[in-house]
Amino acid sequence: MLRVLHLTDPHLFADPEGALRGRATLASLSDVLAHYAAGAWRADLVVVTGDLIQDDSAMAYEHFRRLLGGLELPVYCLPGNHDVPNLMREAVGKPPFFYCGSVERGNWAVVCLDSCVIGEAGGRVTASELARLDKILQVSRMEHAMVCLHHPPVTMGSRWLDTVGLDNGDELLQRLSGSERVRLMIFGHVHQDYDANHHGIRIIATPSTCRQFTPRSDDFAVDDNPPAYRRFELWPDGGVDQELVWVSQT
Ligand SMILES: [Fe+2]
Numbered sequence: 677m678l679r680v681l682h683l684t685d686p687h688l689f690a691d692p693e694g695a696l697r698g699r700a701t702l703a704s705l706s707d708v709l710a711h712y713a714a715g716a717w718r719a720d721l722v723v724v725t726g727d728l729i730q731d732d733s734a735m736a737y738e739h740f741r742r743l744l745g746g747l748e749l750p751v752y753c754l755p756g757n758h759d760v761p762n763l764m765r766e767a768v769g770k771p772p773f774f775y776c777g778s779v780e781r782g783n784w785a786v787v788c789l790d791s792c793v794i795g796e797a798g799g800r801v802t803a804s805e806l807a808r809l810d811k812i813l814q815v816s817r818m819e820h821a822m823v824c825l826h827h828p829p830v831t832m833g834s835r836w837l838d839t840v841g842l843d844n845g846d847e848l849l850q851r852l853s854g855s856e857r858v859r860l861m862i863f864g865h866v867h868q869d870y871d872a873n874h875h876g877i878r879i880i881a882t883p884s885t886c887r888q889f890t891p892r893s894d895d896f897a898v899d900d901n902p903p904a905y906r907r908f909e910l911w912p913d914g915g916v917d918q919e920l921v922w923v924s925q926t
Pocket of ligand 1: 726
């Protein structure tokens, strides 16, 4: 079995006190990691689905490296619309960090995709990213696959969020369902819980490690839900167990 710790949207600042809508993001990520460390459940690897930082600074990535490095696990990262690709690649391009990497373990292929469009909040998975994914799946002997990206491949029923989603989500889903091996897609960006099946694929968003957005809101709005992370257990027969963990502020 492959155990994956899913973290997303930490939105760190160079300033350790930096806050997103009133919540200090570094302290919030630290609380999440402390909660994980204090529990009995252990991950084999970590996936972080973008928006690692908020202020375009190399120092914010340094904070990320320091905190996540403490886990002593492989950390698979992909960019969100708030990331700075060249700074991020520099910060998380070497083991134990991986930038848009992939890994095979326990009959599962885990593939991180880049869905960002420079200068835009919404995203798109380019033909070259799709070709990279196809190639990985073609040569992989793993029977099941989890695809990770920043932007939601489906609409969220939230007017403002759905204007900054994934341009070609439907095309992506149809293509992935055609592969008959992609069982699960995970994403961030929406700062809220989401779990549904589309085209035979389980599609799951994990809330942010800091501030959450109000689900189904027409206009931008944040709510008082605490930081969160998700535990995945991926079974060799393709089964998926998961648990969303809310971390109350201390
Ligand atoms: Fe975000």
